[in-house]
Amino acid sequence: xxxxxxxxxxxxxxxxxxxxxxxxxxxxxxxxxxxxxxxxxxxxxxxxxxxxxxxxxxxxxxxxxxxxxxxxxxxxxxxxxxxxxxxxxxxxxxxxxxxxxxxxxxxxxxxxxxxxxxxxxxxxxxxxxxxxxxxxxxxxxxxxxxxxxxxxxxxxxxxxxxxxxxxxxxxxxxxxxxxxxxxxxxxxxxxxxxxxxxxxxxxxxxxxxxxxxxxxxx
Amino acid sequence: xxxxxxxxxxxxxxxxxxxxxxxxxxxxxxxxxxxxxxxxxxxxxxxxxxxxxxxxxxxxxxxxxxxxxxxxxxxxxxxxxxxxxxxxxxxxxxxxxxxxxxxxxxxxxxxxxxxxxxxxxxxxxxxxxxxxxxxxxxxxxxxxxxxxxxxxxxxxxxxxxxxxxxxxxxxxxxxxxxxxxxxxxxxxxxxxxxxxxxxxxxxxxxxxxxxxxxxxxxxxxxxxxxxxxxxxxxxxxxxxxxxxxxxxxxxxxxxxxxxxxxxxxxxxxxxxxxxxxxxxxxxxxxxxxxxxxxxxxxx
Numbered sequence: 001x002x003x004x005x006x007x008x009x010x011x012x013x014x015x016x017x018x019x020x021x022x023x024x025x026x027x028x029x030x031x032x033x034x035x036x037x038x039x040x041x042x043x044x045x046x047x048x049x050x051x052x053x054x055x056x057x058x059x060x061x062x063x064x065x066x067x068x069x070x071x072x073x074x075x076x077x078x079x080x081x082x083x084x085x086x087x088x089x090x091x092x093x094x095x096x097x098x099x100x101x102x103x104x105x106x107x108x109x110x111x112x113x114x115x116x117x118x119x120x121x122x123x124x125x126x127x128x129x130x131x132x133x134x135x136x137x138x139x140x141x142x143x144x145x146x147x148x149x150x151x152x153x154x155x156x157x158x159x160x161x162x163x164x165x166x167x168x169x170x171x172x173x174x175x176x177x178x179x180x181x182x183x184x185x186x187x188x189x190x191x192x193x194x195x196x197x198x199x200x201x202x203x204x205x206x207x208x209x210x211x212x213x214x215x216x217x218x
Numbered sequence: 219x220x221x222x223x224x225x226x227x228x229x230x231x232x233x234x235x236x237x238x239x240x241x242x243x244x245x246x247x248x249x250x251x252x253x254x255x256x257x258x259x260x261x262x263x264x265x266x267x268x269x270x271x272x273x274x275x276x277x278x279x280x281x282x283x284x285x286x287x288x289x290x291x292x293x294x295x296x297x298x299x300x301x302x303x304x305x306x307x308x309x310x311x312x313x314x315x316x317x318x319x320x321x322x323x324x325x326x327x328x329x330x331x332x333x334x335x336x337x338x339x340x341x342x343x344x345x346x347x348x349x350x351x352x353x354x355x356x357x358x359x360x361x362x363x364x365x366x367x368x369x370x371x372x373x374x375x376x377x378x379x380x381x382x383x384x385x386x387x388x389x390x391x392x393x394x395x396x397x398x399x400x401x402x403x404x405x406x407x408x409x410x411x412x413x414x415x416x417x418x419x420x421x422x423x424x425x426x427x428x429x430x431x432x433x434x435x436x437x438x439x440x441x442x443x444x445x446x447x448x449x450x451x452x453x454x455x456x457x458x459x460x461x462x463x464x465x466x467x468x469x470x471x472x473x474x475x476x477x478x479x480x481x482x483x484x485x486x487x488x489x490x491x492x493x494x495x496x497x498x499x500x501x502x503x504x505x506x507x508x509x510x511x512x513x514x515x516x517x
Contacts, residue, residue, distance in 0.1 A: 030376065030383055101497070109487075121443070
């Protein structure tokens with residue numbers, strides 16, 4: 001049984017590591033708006049992986065009852081390590097210095113400049129239509145940005161909660177209250193699940209960034 | 219350096235061509251003399267809304283940073299009268315060869331334009347007022363050169379921003395490594411690196427360039443609008459000379475449109491780079507705060 005849980009935990013970690021060493025983009029790279037689609041796809045794959053990881057973590061937690069003493073404590077720490085690595089990786093993908101946010105910012109700058117410019121154009125129905133399209137784009141980008149910020153905050157709170165749990169485990173090194181720990185663990189995985197949902201939604205949202213040419217043809 | 223290649227020329231050629239065709243102007247076989255094109259170009263150049271020698275502030279880069287010289291943009295306090303009566307901002311010009319220039323057209327500024335506070339404007343940057351009375355050069359060659367220089371400058375700044383982003387990534391990795399080592403205080407060398415990066419980020423000036431590029435953008439837009447307006451007027455005429463002139467003006471439209479798009483892209487690039495710079499500052503300051511906290515906890 002010990003081997004099974006270890007295998008599961010290692011599988012999660014290995015999966016995380018595999019993704020970590022083959023990112024599509026440098027973690028803190030500057031990205032332009034034309035990379036947005038690719039970056040969204042990257043988020044999509046992560047949300048899928050997070051879901052798999054959650055399932056495996058839950059399985060590992062259920063197996064905790066089969067351990068005793070130090071071994072149980074070590075397993076509990078292994079689960080926390082796995083969740084923490086997962087959470088941190090997702091945060092890295094959406095933090096303010098991430099390529100995704102850089103690309104989103106770049107898109108916003110483009111739309112903002114175009115919007116302001118078209119507002120200076122002579123009044124006409126075509127101009128109004130262009131302004132409406134750009135305003136809608138700006139609203140969509142701002143909405144996405146807010147959701148990403150909210151998601152990052154949620155995950156950071158999750159890590160804080162995680163640190164508290166770890167502290168409790170250290171204090172109670174025999175993990176006598178396994179069931180309590182497992183219950184608490186479910187609240188952590190729920191946060192991660194919520195995160196996966198948000199990531200999935202963000203990756204599916206289409207950020208339409210009009211160009212001068214597309215606006216003219218419209 | 220971003221691998222993104224920006225090709226405004228091709229995009230704008232399509233844009234200007236479509237705009238030109240949409241106006242239903244000259245038939246393809248209309249004969250246009252070289253003189254007619256020259257006349258149109260001369261008219262446009264003289265259509266500057268400023269007196270000779272007043273088109274630019276400076277004209278040389280006194281800082282030596284390769285910053286393009288800047289057009290002067292006056293930003294009068296807008297009033298409802300100014301906003302609605304923006305035609306007053308369209309200064310009369312004396313075009314040669316009987317060509318009536320319209321830079322900027324009387325309706326270049328929408329009638330409902332008011333000078334908004336631009337609440338969505340990026341940090342430290344202000345868009346030119348909608349009812350701006352910009353003093354611009356009507357020389358398309360100069361505007362084109364300026365646009366190209368701004369574009370090159372934004373690419374150059376991107377290289378610096380990417381480099382500083384690399385320094386930040388190193389700090390971040392070091393911070394993560396220190397966390398795993400149960401370090402109770404930031405090593406002086408690490409803190410020194412944080413402070414150096416903050417200095418570099420704070421010293422990187424982007425907003426002034428964005429502001430200057432925005433001013434040039436207004437000028438390029440005015441130039442383009444003026445030509446479009448003229449083409450529209452000419453296209454309404456059935457006189458063959460007007461039709462020929464319309465075609466000539468259509469050719470003049472392309473460089474204005476290219477400059478207009480190129481400088482707009484430079485403005486948004488500057489704004490984007492500045493956002494990136496501010497994000498890096500915010501996160502680097504967080505490292506410094508963590509070091510301070512550690513020091514306080516263990517002292």
